[in-house]
Amino acid sequence: MPIPRKPRIVIIGCGFGGLEAARALHAADVDITLVDRTNHHLFQPLLYQVATAGLSAPAIAAPVRHLFRRQRNVTTLLGEAASVDAAGRRVRLTDGSELPYDHLVVAAGATHSYFGRDDWAPLAPGLKTLADAFEIRRRVLLAFEAAEKEEDPEAREAWLTFVVIGAGPTGVEMAGTLAEIARRTLPGEFRRIDPARARILLVEGGPRVLQAMPESLSASAQKQLERLGVEVAVAARVVAIDAHGLQVQPPGDATPYRIASRCVIWAAGVAASPLGRQLADATGAPADRAGRVLVEPDLSLPGHPEVSVIGDLAAAHSHLPGHEPRPVPGVSPAAKQMGRTAAGNILLRIAGRPTQPFRYRDYGNLATIGRNSAVVDLWTPWRRIRFSGWFAWVFWLFAHIYFLIGFRNRLVVLIDWASAYWSEQRYARVVTGIDPRATDN
C-alpha cells in the first residue's frame, strides 16, 4: 500500500487574501506552496505614504519568508504565475517550472486599468506596488526641484501643478497629502519658488468623491479637501493626457479645458490580474468587465471545486442567511475574510464534507484626507456610526497601525507618524534617479 501523500495546496499571491489563507491552514497536515512575484507582503493601505515620502518602504513591507518561518507546512517561492492548467491541476510559472496541486487558491490581486488607454501609463503612473510608489515619489519631489530651476513662469507653473485622477480612497489620500507637502512640509526650503502656491487638482469622473461612502461623508471629505487647498472637480472626465498636461471634459456639453501639469497621478481604474481572464478562458468560467472571475457561493471556480479565487481577482457575493446575495467590495477586510473561507473550505473538502458559502462581515469604511482629516462609516452590532474630522483621523490612524503586520513595523510607523505630526516633516524624501523629464523608467 502506498504511503498516503499529504494534500498539496498552492496559493498564488501573498496579499491580504493569500496571506490569510496560508495562516488559516497553520495547523493542517498539508503541504502549502506560497508563490508571490515579490519577496514581501505589502500593507497596501499605507502605500500612498511611501509615495508621498512619509514612510520608508520597509515600514510597510514584511518579507513573506520571514512571516512564515515558524509555519513549517509553508514553502515560500519567489515566482510569477503565468497560467493555471485547471484540467491538469498545475500552475505554470513564468520561469517555465510547474507546481502541481490538489487544491489551489488564486489570490493574484489587481492592477491599474487605464480603460483601454494603456499609452497613458507612462504619463500618469498608478499606485499598486512599491516600484510605483518610488516612481510617484520621484516625480513629485523632482517637480518642485525643476520648478526651482525653471526661469519661464508658465513652465514653472506647470511643474507646480499636480493632478490626481480618480477620487476613490487612494486619490483622496494622495491629493490631501500632496496639499500638505506643498503647504506644510516644503515652505521655507526653496529660495525662488513658493511651494505653498502649488496647485493640487483632484479630477473625478463620477458625481462625488469617495463614492463607496454615504453622501454626507462624501460631502464632508470634499469640504476637508478644499480646506487643505485641493481643487476638486467631479463629473469631469479626462479625455487626453500628454507629457505637458491633460484635457478634461466637464459635465454636459461644456467645452473641454486643458490643465498644464508635469505631474499627473492615476488613481482611477482597477483591473483584475490577467490570471483571472486566463482562468476564465481556459475553464469557460464567466468573468466580468474588469476581468474578475464570477465565483460560486463557496468562492470556487465554476466546475472546479478544487480551485478557489479570492480577493480583488474574484467577483464574489456574500450569502448571509435570509438576505439576497450582495456583491463583495474590493477592500482588504473582504480579501482576508475570503482567505479564511477558502482555507476552511479546503479543510472541509479534505474531510469529505460540504463547503460553506462566503459570508462577508462588513465593519464599515474609512478614508483619510490628511493630517487631522478623515471620514469613518462604521457598522457596529448595534448601530451605524458616521463621523469625520480629527477624531475620525485618530481612529483611522490606530486602525491602520493595528492591522500593520509585524510588531516592529507598527512601532516604527508610529514613531514616524508622531514625528511627522509634530514637525510637519516627511523624512523619506529620498530619490535616486534625478532626471525629472524621464517619464519612462
Next chain:
Amino acid sequence: MPIPRKPRIVIIGCGFGGLEAARALHAADVDITLVDRTNHHLFQPLLYQVATAGLSAPAIAAPVRHLFRRQRNVTTLLGEAASVDAAGRRVRLTDGSELPYDHLVVAAGATHSYFGRDDWAPLAPGLKTLADAFEIRRRVLLAFEAAEKEEDPEAREAWLTFVVIGAGPTGVEMAGTLAEIARRTLPGEFRRIDPARARILLVEGGPRVLQAMPESLSASAQKQLERLGVEVAVAARVVAIDAHGLQVQPPGDATPYRIASRCVIWAAGVAASPLGRQLADATGAPADRAGRVLVEPDLSLPGHPEVSVIGDLAAAHSHLPGHEPRPVPGVSPAAKQMGRTAAGNILLRIAGRPTQPFRYRDYGNLATIGRNSAVVDLWTPWRRIRFSGWFAWVFWLFAHIYFLIGFRNRLVVLIDWASAYWSEQRYARVVTGIDPRATDN
C-alpha cells in the same frame, strides 16, 4: 557708485566636505549655491547597512534642502556639474546651465575604480550611492531565493557563494554582515536549502585586511571575521570576473583558481570624480593616478586661489607646525575638516587677509566587522588606544549614531539596531525587481 554685490560662492557636492563648508559659512554675508546631483546628503559610513537590509534608505539620507532651510544664504540646486571653467569663473551643469562664482569649493567626491576593467562593473557592483546599495541588496537576497528554487547542487552552491573583493572598511563590513545574514537571520526561513551553509569569501590583493590600521588590529579583525565564518584570502589578486564566478591569482607563482559565485561585490578601488581630471587638464594643475587634484597647502587649486578642492577629490597634505607635511587619508573626518578650512579661507580672502594651511586633526580609525565585533585605533591627546571586540563594537555604534545628521534619523537607527540586535533580524529585506539573472539594471 554701483551697489556692492555679495560674493557668490558655489559649492559642488553635498557630501561631508561640501556640507561642512556650507555650514561653516552660515554667518557670512555671501550668496551660496550648493549643487548636488542627488537630493540628499548620504551618511556613507552606514551605506553597507542599507545594502545588507539592516536599514532603510531614508534612515541614512537627509534631504539637503531641508538641512539648509534655515540658513538663508544657501540656495540648493539639484544638478550635476559637467565642468569648471576656472578662467571664466563659472561651473557648467549637465543640463547646459551655468553658475558664475567668485569663490568655488569643489567637493565632488569619489566613485569606484575597477582599475581599467570597467567591464567588471555590471558583474561586481560597488557601493557608493543608494542606488548601488539597492542593487547589492537585491542581488544578495535574490541569490538565496534562486538557491531555494535551484535543483542542480552545483548551481545551487554557486548561488550560495558570496565574494567580496577588497578588505578595506567597506569590504570587511560587507563580508561580516553577509556572514551574519546567512548564519543568523535567514536560517529557519527556507525549506530546501540551509542558508547557514553559504560561503562568504573576502578576497584582498594586499598583504592584510584593513591596511590603514596597525598590524595587530588587522590580525584581530581577520580573526573576528573568521569566527563569523568568513573565508579570508589575502595577497590574492582577482584576474577575471564573469557572470558565474571569478578567477583568483594566489601569491607567488601559484596557479590561479576559480570560485563559482553568482554574487560578487566590489569594495576594492576608489577613483576621484571625473571633475578632478577635468580641473587638472583645464588649469594645468597636477593630478595623481586616482584622478585627485594635488592642492596647495591651503587646499586651493594651483594658480587659482579662488578655487578650493576638498574631500576625496583632493590629494591634500596636513601642515602641522614643526612636522613634515603628511598626506591626508580619504575619510569623512578629513573631508569635514577640509570643508571648514576651505570656508575659513574664503572668509579670509574676502577680508583681504592671507589664507591658512590645512591641518588635519587625526582622531584615529575604527571599523566594524559584525555584531559585537569591531576594531578601534584611537589617538587621544594623551596616548594612543587600541582595542577590539564587543567594547569596540559599542564604541563604533555610538560614534556612528552620534555623527548621523539629524535627530530623527539617529533615533530610528538606534531603534532599528536595538531590535536587530535582540531579534537578529534585518527588517529592510525589500526588493522591487525580482529577476536574479538581470545583472544590468
